[in-house]
Amino acid sequence: MNLPVFYERREIVTPGDLLAEDDYVAGDNTYKKDGKIYATRVGLVGYENRKVFVVALKSFYVPYVGDLVIGKVVEVGLGSWLIDISAPYPALLRAADAINRPFKPQRDDLPSILDVGDLVMAKIVAYDRTRAPLLTIREPELGKVKRGQIVKITPTKIPRVIGRQGSMISMLKRETNCQIIVGQNGVILVSGKSPKDEQLVVMAIHRIKEEAHTSGLTDRITQMVKSEKGSVESA
């Protein structure tokens, strides 16, 4: 059956553009009105079976259950912390989701566990738009970030930092011996043996951010990292 669609796959569409009519299902970044499907964001249109969707080219982070995020503590409450995760809503980390025993206000001093300004790596455990997203740090690898550097990027550029099948990020790890953790909210944590190594990764990510639209990016970043490393070593 030939149902009407109005764009080629991966064509750029803008909010309000008519994408398809009739029996299609409205997917990400689209809406359906009177049997017609329109785009809600600037992006690339896609068709998959009966589903029409748009891959947004500009968006902001919206929490999703299971996401790993990196945020900073902005408020310490009586039994919880408020964490800025660069989303429309600040997230809530309850004491019970932070310590491995029942929380007792008499005994457990929250600021000594996490204080305002601390950086936290956490996972989203609940979010339904009606309340603040809930976080947990009761899993290995999660919790207060004690060292390293952070870089912020817009979430739509995360795939570029990771590269095709992880090519970019594994190259960066290999060449600099740094640990790189990409929060789904666009906050990237870089920790290595020396600040110099970390700085190199930070520079590389900034370059990826700026030149994200050019081709041959992985090669150029590899070259840049290698030559920077060379100059550091020879100095």
Next chain:
Amino acid sequence: MKVPKKKPKKLIDEKDVRLDGRGLNELRPIKIEIGVLDNADGSAYIEQGKNKILAGVYGPKEAHPKHLSIPDRARLRCRYHMAPFSVDERKSPVPSRRERELSKVIRQALEPAVFVEYYPRTSIDIFIEILQADGGTRCAAITVASLALADAGIPMRSLVAACAAGKIDGRLVLDLMDTEDKEGEADVPLAWMPNSNAITLLQMDGSLTIEEFEQAVNMAMEGCKKIHELQKETLKAKYVAVKEEVEE
């Protein structure tokens, strides 16, 4: 200070040409840029004739003060503001009554397009600065602010295009500039969402018969259609670069 200028005797000459050389049904030249501000989540700049307008969007973000948040949707806030040097006589930077009314009608012209129900309790802030004014700034402001919203990645039902029609020297014309607005008989600013045929801003001052009004609205809508095409082209051109990034 205002340098005295001779008031034009006629706004339209015998050959149907207006003071700035345009035909009756012609828009002023329009130039749009997207993503012009570094700190804003979305931004755009427009020049329409001598109008120069900048729009920046922040959000959705936590609403401040908190009691202003709405439990079931985002609060759209809008500030239309004119720079003191944007007009002949210096304008006090304190928002005037006119600016506050325009902030409201511009907000309500954009709100039907935004999926405010997706982000309850947050605020989406739209800041519009008129750097130079030459008539029709509210319409150009809506045109550019809707692009700034799209650039901020805020989900929308449609872009909003806006344009005025009016009556000068007894004739209906499109997109009035300042002199035509001041010396003319009527002005009908209109904002429009093409895909649902929705009029989201409509004001009128002056004097028109019902028939003239209907013609003016139709004329303004034709202007909006052209502006909407331009909005789409500009957005696409901006994001072609971004597209390559994702595709590589």
Next chain:
Amino acid sequence: MKSPIMIRVKQKQIAELVSLGKRLDGRELTDYREIQLEVGVVGRAEGSARVRIGKTEVLVGTKIALGAPFPDLPDRGVLTVTAELTPLASPTFEPGPPSEDAIELARVVDRGIRESKLIALEKLCVDPGKNVFIVFVDIYVLNHDGNLIDASALAALAALLNTKMFKYVVKEGEIKVKPGYTPLPVKNHPVAVTLAKINDKLIVDPWLEEEQVMDARITITTDKDGNICAMQKSGYGYFTMQQVLEAVKIAKEKAEELRKLVVKG
């Protein structure tokens, strides 16, 4: 202005009734509530009028003073319209500087008066560039039960028709007020009619709860010759072209009815 949260059932009820062509208070879609008008209610004012539309109540007073004209209109009198949403009129009105809604109300009423040339401002010039009469129209909302614009515009028209002008002589460059008054010179009678859109239907004179349910609202001001002189769309939603044209037609008819209440003969 923060609107109080509506009960969902009531919201639904109002919307469903409107789609059936009915309203909660028994009115037809194009009916006004009962309108009461009193003029000359404040003796100190140069002119005044109180309008009640249902439970909505608005008092308008006019004052006249001498003052400087606008530099670009040296031989014209000046019109100034303000609106006060007094905190006693509604739990949602707060004391303090005028809100966005108060400013919009004043400016929509102002446009109707100004664009229809209700007041013959050219007759209010005493000494070009130096002294002209300034006409202040101050709108006082006393009880808010919806459709403040129509009530205010009607009260402003009645108050201006009721306004007395000073008599004066200019002697050796000095302006002296003489005993007695003349009526304010007027040329037109603009009337504002507001329609709300609920469930894609147009209703005239929305009351408060209908305003809380409506998608959008449009105010159309027509003059005594049936020409449109001001218009304002407001509210979160939108209108289609057909709806606007229908609204214009209804507004013109309704304005004629309302005008008869104020302008006798």
